[in-house]
Amino acid sequence: MAGGSTSSGVKAALILTAKRFASSLLTLFLVSVVVFTIAQLLPGDAAQEALGQSATVEQVAALRHEMGLDRPAHERYASWLSGMVSGDPGQSLVANMPVSEVISSRLPNSLLLAALTALVAVPVALSIGIGSAMNRGGRLDRALNISTLSMVAVPEFLVATLAVLIFSVKLRWLPSIALVSDDMSWGEYLRGAAMPIFSLSIVVIAQMARMTRAAVIDQMDRPYVEMAVLKGVHPVRVVLRHIMPNAVAPIVNAMALSLSYLLGGAIIVETIFNYPGLASLMVNAVTSRDMPLLQACAMIFCAAYLILMLIADVTAILANPRLRAQ
Incomplete structure (x- = not known):
């Protein structure tokens, strides 16, 4: 009977996954359609950016034909999408x-920055x-709530700017630009990337801490927690042994959201500190109108x-039997 219940639970989890x-x-x-459409709506193109304002109409038209920019939009989208699916996102119009x-030259830097920040x-x-x-409800709770709320309210560019003013200009502890390269030692890399890591960590810590607090408090009001407290179980043990396993789903969601922010929302931080990552590469692609690179x-x-x-979602399904039952 127990084996059948376990089998049905696994089957339900697989179906939901x-x-x-x-x-x-x-x-x-759907995102690919939106990304391609928005990229095409940007004023100018790579041919105009490459030749400059002094180029003649004929020169621009010839380069646009060479780059394939004069093809119909639906043909360019189909060609680009098939290339993305097959693992070939195309040719950079600027870098050639x-x-x-x-x-591939920038992605490891972004992944390493995200990993260290996490x-x-x-x-x-x-x-x-x-x-x-x-x-x-105590003093510590109020102090931490005020601190995290203040950290959430401060935008990334302001955190980065204040970090530069304090640690680079005033104290002169860290460089204001993330000068990192492949031949650096770990110590040199950590010093060069300390400012971006700090700036990203401030926002991530505030968001994740507030969501973790909400998830734990939600479980603290449950009857099984009251029963454990009445039995005299130590509060730390109650949290670690009883509350955390049941709060793992929202906490993992908070972590996933934060990590996705580190990959996609670090554009401002990478740009401010000139960090050679994927986000700053995308900003450069927008400036140069390198559509294949921007879209990729x-x-x-x-x-x-x-x-x-x-x-x-999979973690939440595995950790919560009620989701499998649904």
Whole structure:
């Protein structure tokens, strides 16, 4: 009987996961349409940007034909989408090299920045959220709530600017520009990337801490927690052994949202500190009207977001039997 229940639970989880995956693929297709359409609506094109304002109409038209920019929009979209599906996002119109090669030189930097920021932000945010929930209504809770709310309200560019003013201009501890390269040692890299990591961590910690606090408090009001408290179980044990397993789904969702922000929302931070990542590459692609590169970067960010959300959904399904029952 128990085996049959387990089998049906696994089957339900697989079905729900398959539905989430199909929904993600449909969303990614719709995003591709939106990304391509918006990219085409940008004024100017790569041919005009490459030749400058002094170029004649004939020169621009000849270069547009050479780049394939004069083809109908639906043909260019079909060609680009088929290339993305097959793993060939096309040729960069500015760098005159495959988009995959341009991206491969920047993507590891963004992934490393995201990983180091998560390594710093996740433990701090979980500690703040759990500590605030355990002291709900107390002085510590109020102080942490005010701090995290203030951090959420401050935009990324202001955090980055203040970090430059304090740590670079005033204290002269860290460089104001993220000077990183492949031949750096770990110590040199951490010093060069410290400012972007700090700026991203501030926002991520605030968001994740508040969502963690809400998830833990939601479980603290449940009858099983009251029963554990009445039995004299230590508060820390109540949180770690009873509350956290049941609060894992919203916490994982908070972590997934934060990590997706690190991949796609770091555009401002990477631009301010001139960090050689994928976000700053996309900004350069917008400036130069390099549409294949711009579209590929946007799709990578969207795909990363959907993958993280899918992981969060699967984790929630596995951790919560009620979702499988639905």
